[in-house]
Amino acid sequence: xxxxxxxxxxxxxxxxxxxxxxxxxxxxxxxxxxxxxxxxxxxxxxxxxxxxxxxxxxxxxxxxxxxxxxxxxxxxxxxxxxxxxxxxxxxxxxxxxxxxxxxxxxxxxxxxxxxxxxxxxxxxxxxxxxxxxxxxxxxxxxxxxxxxxxxxxxxxxxxxxxxxxxxxxxxxxxxxxxxxxxxxxxxxxxxxxxxxxxxxxxxxxxxxxxxxxxxxxxxxxxxxxxxxxxxxxxxxxxxxxxxxxxxxxxxxxxxxxxxxxxxxxxxxxxxxxxxxxxxxxxxxxxxxxxxxxxxxxxxxxxxxxxxxxxxxxxxxxxxxxxxxxxxxxxxxxxxxxxxxxxxxxxxxxxxxxxxxxxxxxxxxxxxxxxxxxxxxxxxxxxxxxxxxxxxxxxxxxxxxxxxxxxxxxxxxxxxxxxxxxxxxxxxxxxxxxxx
Numbered sequence: 001x002x003x004x005x006x007x008x009x010x011x012x013x014x015x016x017x018x019x020x021x022x023x024x025x026x027x028x029x030x031x032x033x034x035x036x037x038x039x040x041x042x043x044x045x046x047x048x049x050x051x052x053x054x055x056x057x058x059x060x061x062x063x064x065x066x067x068x069x070x071x072x073x074x075x076x077x078x079x080x081x082x083x084x085x086x087x088x089x090x091x092x093x094x095x096x097x098x099x100x101x102x103x104x105x106x107x108x109x110x111x112x113x114x115x116x117x118x119x120x121x122x123x124x125x126x127x128x129x130x131x132x133x134x135x136x137x138x139x140x141x142x143x144x145x146x147x148x149x150x151x152x153x154x155x156x157x158x159x160x161x162x163x164x165x166x167x168x169x170x171x172x173x174x175x176x177x178x179x180x181x182x183x184x185x186x187x188x189x190x191x192x193x194x195x196x197x198x199x200x201x202x203x204x205x206x207x208x209x210x211x212x213x214x215x216x217x218x219x220x221x222x223x224x225x226x227x228x229x230x231x232x233x234x235x236x237x238x239x240x241x242x243x244x245x246x247x248x249x250x251x252x253x254x255x256x257x258x259x260x261x262x263x264x265x266x267x268x269x270x271x272x273x274x275x276x277x278x279x280x281x282x283x284x285x286x287x288x289x290x291x292x293x294x295x296x297x298x299x300x301x302x303x304x305x306x307x308x309x310x311x312x313x314x315x316x317x318x319x320x321x322x323x324x325x326x327x328x329x330x331x332x333x334x335x336x337x338x339x340x341x342x343x344x345x346x347x348x349x350x351x352x353x354x355x356x357x358x359x360x361x362x363x364x365x366x367x368x369x370x371x372x373x374x375x376x377x378x379x380x381x382x383x384x385x386x387x388x389x390x391x392x393x394x395x396x397x398x399x400x401x402x403x404x405x406x407x408x409x410x411x412x413x414x415x416x417x418x419x420x421x422x423x424x425x426x427x428x429x430x431x432x433x434x435x
Contacts, residue, residue, distance in 0.1 A: 120161070316346040
């Protein structure tokens with residue numbers, strides 16, 4: 001039996017009229033709680049995807065064929081859209097009355113036929129003002145983008161949702177996924193939603209929550225001796241042997257498209273303005289790359305003005321390849337030896353798209369810094385006790401980084417600053433002592 005389409009599955013108990021979720025009309029305001037959604041009959045939305053482009057040499061490729069990395073340079077492929085046409089045909093206000101998840105930006109997403117969208121409601125997460133912490137730190141405009149409210153509890157839902165949807169549209173029937181934990185859980189869930197088999201490969205010491213959610217969603221769990229880099233090599237081999245599609249970070253074009261919607265949402269939630277700085281916990285770095293790409297698209301469309309925010313990469317002291325490369329003025333990063341940190345999402349010793357992460361940081365006037373594991377855990381307590389935000393250690397690391405940057409006068413009290421909490425702290429409760 002073929003896999004049912006995602007849009008058909010979204011609201012099966014309804015009358016058969018295809019429905020969609022939409023923002024309230026005042027969505028330009030700051031979203032400080034879970035989005036209130038209402039339903040309306042779907043209007044036509046479609047992708048303006050035009051071609052794929054090698055991020056190293058600029059050579060272009062058709063988007064109608066299944067692609068991984070660029071054949072010319074073996075580097076990341078970017079999805080490119082017909083932005084001049086989109087600018088002529090659509091204004092930013094069109095997004096005000098649309099479904100509440102990330103697919104409301106369908107024109108800037110890669111899926112051509114909405115019936116191919118595989119969704120669990122990913123995206124549409126709140127941009128939370130954090131006034132209590134702001135007062136303590138002397139900041140007037142401090143926010144947390146709360147990605148822990150996504151399906152499977154992390155921002156990985158965005159990238160996996162986009163990649164799985166487009167792969168299915170291009171004929172893929174099964175997937176492999178190397179992961180430090182959270183991406184595997186998301187792949188398992190979206191594979192289940194799509195009705196396709198998924199084989200996940202994780203380090204043996206990955207969090208128990210990620211192992212269990214992968215099993216629960218019906219994926220084949222394979223535990224690997226070593227790090228995510230070791231899992232990645234095995235995943236690629238199995239994909240080739242069994243005619244599966246490997247969803248490794250940035251080794252296909254579309255996970256970044258899901259992640260860029262965090263930036264599109266932040267701009268819309270700030271009233272179509274970009275923040276001054278985004279502090280981002282950086283492992284594979286897809287979020288920085290995607291958001292930077294998204295802001296560039298908004299600028300080209302004329303929907304925002306000014307300069308993209310400073311991107312600030314925060315890594316763990318025990319795994320900081322991007323920080324080292326940035327400080328040494330290099331364009332690429334050397335693999336970090338003996339990577340170790342409690343923040344599994346930051347334990348990526350050799351990010352494939354290192355050159356794109358470093359480019360985004362430098363071109364926006366950002367920086368990179370590493371923080372200690374113990375301070376991440378302390379920041380988890382601080383975010384929860386001051387603002388009620390149950391952040392993962394990766395997300396909490398951004399607060400540690402923020403304090404250091406304020407002490408160095410790298411960021412100022414009048415700037416609009418966004419901390420990216422990439423996942424729910426409920427997956428890391430074993431780090432909290434005294435319970």
